[in-house]
Amino acid sequence: AQSVTQLGSHVSVSEGALVLLRCNYSSSVPPYLFWYVQYPNQGLQLLLKYTSAATLVKGINGFEAEFKKSETSFHLTKPSAHMSDAAEYFCAVGRGGADGLTFGKGTHLIIQP
Amino acid sequence: NAGVTQTPKFQVLKTGQSMTLQCAQDMNHEYMSWYRQDPGMGLRLIHYSVGAGITDQGEVPNGYNVSRSTTEDFPLRLLSAAPSQTSVYFCASRQSSNQPQHFGDGTRLSIL
Numbered sequence: 001a002q003s004v005t006q007l008g009s010h011v012s013v014s015e016g017a018l019v020l021l022r023c024n025y026s027s028s029v030p031p032y033l034f035w036y037v038q039y040p041n042q043g044l045q046l047l048l049k050y051t052s053a054a055t056l057v058k059g060i061n062g063f064e065a066e067f068k069k070s071e072t073s074f075h076l077t078k079p080s081a082h083m084s085d086a087a088e089y090f091c092a093v094g095r096g097g098a099d100g101l102t103f104g105k106g107t108h109l110i111i112q113p
Numbered sequence: 114n115a116g117v118t119q120t121p122k123f124q125v126l127k128t129g130q131s132m133t134l135q136c137a138q139d140m141n142h143e144y145m146s147w148y149r150q151d152p153g154m155g156l157r158l159i160h161y162s163v164g165a166g167i168t169d170q171g172e173v174p175n176g177y178n179v180s181r182s183t184t185e186d187f188p189l190r191l192l193s194a195a196p197s198q199t200s201v202y203f204c205a206s207r208q209s210s211n212q213p214q215h216f217g218d219g220t221r222l223s224i225l
Contacts, residue, residue: 032211041219042218043218044203044214044216090156097210098163099146100214106155
């Protein structure tokens with residue numbers, strides 16, 4: 001079985017500040033980990049993925065995430081928040097099986113001007 | 114390249130009605146999935162398919178049927194709509210089991 005926990009349903013940061021969105025996972029096998037972003041009334045777009053290569057993964061729009069096996073974490077960061085980053089962010093884990101991904105409940109990122 | 118196309122984008126149904134949500138992808142992906150998204154619940158897997166003629170149940174399959182007669186299409190059927198099925202439905206496809214999923218724009222379904 002696999003599961004994902006995203007800490008904080010809402011995170012608010014000031015424009016220009018560091019963005020940190022937390023994700024912890026559990027998986028019985030080496031996981032594949034993903035971060036997706038969802039803008040209002042749209043589908044999910046892939047930000048970045050971890051598939052057992054480098055532990056620090058760089059994605060689109062300046063986001064990156066670090067896989068820490070000892071902490072079972074895959075936190076998403078961005079050094080400087082922009083107003084356009086306001087969206088819902090989902091962490092997801094897969095085990096390389098035929099079924100789909102298991103998603104966290106999402107974190108709504110609010111950017112304060 | 115259209116990617117994953119879902120139709121309709123919006124639909125209102127009455128309790129007990131049936132309907133089919135359409136999903137088509139033009140990337141020749143074998144793996145396709147249906148999710149529902151509810152506030153505070155994230156996305157939950159309804160059904161998935163690993164190729165034409167092969168489907169299986171996900172986390173929340175009750176009240177839904179699927180079929181996969183071609184690689185491109187993966188329709189989701191609501192047999193007898195219930196208010197609890199009011200949700201946003203997303204179809205996704207991927208090239209292989211460890212690759213990221215590509216999502217459609219969703220179908221917003223309201224059951225009265």
